[in-house]
Amino acid sequence: MDLTDCGLMEPGHIACAGCGAALAMKMVSRVIPEETRVVVPAGCWSIIMGRHPDLCVRVPNVHTPFALACGFATGMRAALRRKNGDSPVLVWAGDGATYDIGFGALSAAAERNEDIIYVCYDNEAYMNTGAQRSSSTPYGAWTTTTPDLKREDKKDVVFILAEHGIPYIATASVSHPDDLMKKVKKALRKSGFRFILLFTPCPTGWMMEESQTVNAARLAVEAGVFPLLEVENGVFRVTYEPSWIPVERYFELQGRFKDLDEKGVSSFKERLERRWRRIRERVKDAHL
């Protein structure tokens, strides 16, 4: 990947240093057409996109309230149909907007099979407000509202959306830019509701060196913590087989797992195995 190619992204965004979500937009903006409508609900990108009147990605962009991304996108798509406009409508939402407050609207837009690409930049907590727990926060992670560590699993949004039978779901990581861009391109070629989950580490919220964003993302993939998948019309495919490094190597980089004791770590591993068994079952079903 040519690191100097910033696509439609301008220099001078105002994300934290090392922001995985900013890096993800740089990659996505290399493959989306410039007339793509980008809908940004409340989240880190409400800020990163730029202060008035700045815009750090050269696309028509609208900021919306938290739970409103799918509502706006639905109306925009319908209006574009009236104008015979075929510009993609792309929601660019964080995990708070996706897994939590906008989840009902997301499920509904998927059920209606709205012709929208929904991209979630997942940094596993409410990072814009200073690292509070979301339902995307993984088991065992510290956040400011889980000072005694999160006890529940990360919500499996991919499985839930897969049950909606939408045309395309993919997960991608900023550590694998070619794979990420390839999946966005593939989504652009399809129509109907498309969902892409991007793994975008947050050095600020994960209490991690700013230089370790890509490294953390890579270790998450290699440890199987963030599986790289595609689901087309309900059919699962693992697009990258992890090398199964110990999760501890991924944990070590970050402050948010430092209080997780041995028992916690083995519980995390059990949960991980369980999740992968479910993925393998779905992959196997696909071959029947």
Added chain:
Amino acid sequence: MYNEAMERRILTGAEAVACAVELVKPEVIPVYPITPQTHIIEKLAGCVASGRLSAEFIRVESEMTAIGAVAGALVEGIRAFTATASQGLLFMHEVLHWIAGGRLPAVVAVCTRGVGAPWTLWCDMQDVLSQRDTGWMQVFASSAQEALDFLILAYKVAERCSIPAMVALDGFLISHTAEPLEVVDDEVVSQFLPPFEFELALKGEDPFTLWPIPGAEKYYRIRKELFEDHRKALDVWMEEFDRWYSLTGRRYSPVEAVLPENAKEAFVCVGALSGTVSHMMKNALLDEGVGLIDIKLFRPFPEELLRNAASSLDTVYVIDKAVSYGRSGILGEEVEAALRDVCRVKNMVGSLGGLDLGPERIVELYRRARDSREKVIWI
């Protein structure tokens, strides 16, 4: 000339709204059902299914998405419509502020209904008057005819001023009551309402961003402009009421006063209630010298017009169907602020949650208020 262009029909308020929507021809109609608004969206579903109205009809999962999709369509420069009531309007509340601040000329019909808890399905004005401070214009219909006319007018004024507008019609009392009315001709509406062109519509070329975070000074200026433009919108309403009169023969005003000669007192109300009071006046069910001031436009508030209407009165009796708890009736509070140095203002909470507010009760409220020193009268 206008009589020839008019078709006389018997329609409920809900049907009248649907009929107006058909004439306005919004191209995106996201809907979510709630009593007593359902007849509007069912009627429109039929219009779209039969091809009479060419629009994207989207059955969404909540009022929040419905109003979001209205905003989304407007952002693309396409006219949209939705209708709601009660809890549904409350659920939209956050987006109502957003749309007004964003200067999107949305139009929403509200079949007014009380709010929970406890549950009520019936009419009052708590839902719509609770949205007073969202930056939307609010116009109150007191008949199915007005519901039809005001909906078309609301689009015109909203689009001219880039301020969203809410058309309120009493749930059931107007929405479900059939009455004879005149439906304007398609051509009249096309003449009255030009095709929608929206300056802020997103475009593929020269991309820009809508509503990123400004500095506090800029934010203050944006909100100040909305405030000032609301004031200017009052004149726009009056211009368009005049224009509507010349096209249809139906004359409206932001404040409509019916005062007998030498009137010293008047009821002040919004919506269907003015029909009841006016019936009482015609049938001598009120004391002589008691008149009616019907406020059609609540936001922007026609303060000068109201002061002029009340200038010769000693006392006005405001009948409220919505309350600001810890203060007074919402309409009462507004009227008192406007008429403080003009006349005495008595405030009565006439009905909530559909409590029947017929002539007898109105007379009782009036007697109580007249003889009482209480600031706010409840029975």
